Amino acid sequence: MTQPHIDRLASGLLAQTAAFADAVDGTDWDAFVPTCPQWRLRVLVGHLGQAPRWAAGIVRGGPPGAVPDPHEARPPQDWRAWLLAGASELVTAVREVGPDAPVWTVAGPAPASFWLRQATHDTAVHAADAALLAGVPYTVEPDLAADAVTQLLELLSAPVTATLKPAVASLRGAGSIGLRPREESVEGWVITRTPTGVSWRRGPGTANVTATGPMQDLLLVLMRRLPPQRLTINGDGQLLDHWLAHSAL
Incomplete structure (x- = not known):
């Protein structure tokens, strides 16, 4: 998108x-x-x-x-x-x-x-x-919520962000997170943690933990406005919890 x-x-x-x-x-x-x-x-x-x-x-x-x-x-x-x-x-x-x-x-x-x-x-x-x-x-609207998630990932994966927000450096490591909107009109995301930073891409794919829900709820969980329990979580839920704890901008 x-x-x-x-x-x-x-x-x-x-x-x-x-x-x-x-x-x-x-x-x-x-x-x-x-x-x-x-x-x-x-x-x-x-x-x-x-x-x-x-x-x-x-x-x-x-x-x-x-x-x-x-x-x-x-x-x-x-x-x-x-x-x-x-x-x-x-x-x-x-x-x-x-x-x-x-x-x-x-x-x-x-x-x-x-x-x-x-x-x-x-x-x-x-x-x-x-x-x-x-x-x-x-x-x-789902399209705006989806772009907000994309913008968030763009910022979190930018090399300068960890300098400005040191907590973001804690996102480095291993493991992947899948985000799956229930709306068929919206692509999902796969986020990959690496030793040097965060990368991500749009589209389907396997991940260590996958969060599925309405696009609006996905956005609000990622922005820590709703608890992750609002979503369907499959896989390593602690990986998602760690992401949420260190991804505030």
């Missing part, structure tokens, strides 16, 4: 931002978010308002500067419009410079679409955080 077209990422970002806003409407902003235990809901709202605007500045060619601190965010009274405007600002910035224009990232130059992709998937996961806190339904 190739990376989704910019239009798909844009629609996904706007839809997941709206879903997040729907979930938190009427929820106590001082409540701690169980799946982001260090953050209160108001901090999560601040993050989703600040992050796309920061990324939009990078896309337009400005210096990245410090990552904005969501604890210092002050959402306006019309916070829903503020969130949606931030998402729209990033979409507009990527369209203006072109999705293939080279821009700064911590791992080196990448296409401008990198930041739109990053924001889309980050927002989708945080929309799940909000839905789990509020006890309301959550949905992310």
Whole structure:
């Protein structure tokens, strides 16, 4: 599967931002978010308002500067419009410079679409955080969930990642993990641990442990939002547990 077209990422970002806003409407902003235990809901709202605007500045060619601190965010009274405007600002910035224009990232130059992709998937996961806190339904389309998994594996397998996130170095070793979506429209993944790092490929294959489930659940388990028991696990479950314990970015 190739990376989704910019239009798909844009629609996904706007839809997941709206879903997040729907979930938190009427929820106590001082409540701690169980799946982001260090953050209160108001901090999560601040993050989703600040992050796309920061990324939009990078896309337009400005210096990245410090990552904005969501604890210092002050959402306006019309916070829903503020969130949606931030998402729209990033979409507009990527369209203006072109999705293939080279821009700064911590791992080196990448296409401008990198930041739109990053924001889309980050927002989708945080929309799940909000839905789990509020006890309301959550949905992310299988194609977007699948691309979020692919992006995660791209980042975890990049040599620079272990330098930036030392815990990721613990993923080196032996053994393989298969991810099998129940949706026939979505290919699976086979992840292979090696002494020098992580590799992966799309498609079927044997593995030491295989996790099978709906694409949405696969994403949320890999992002540690749902327990692995939500999936059907065949093989060495400890290998999957070790992966989940060391793959946070």
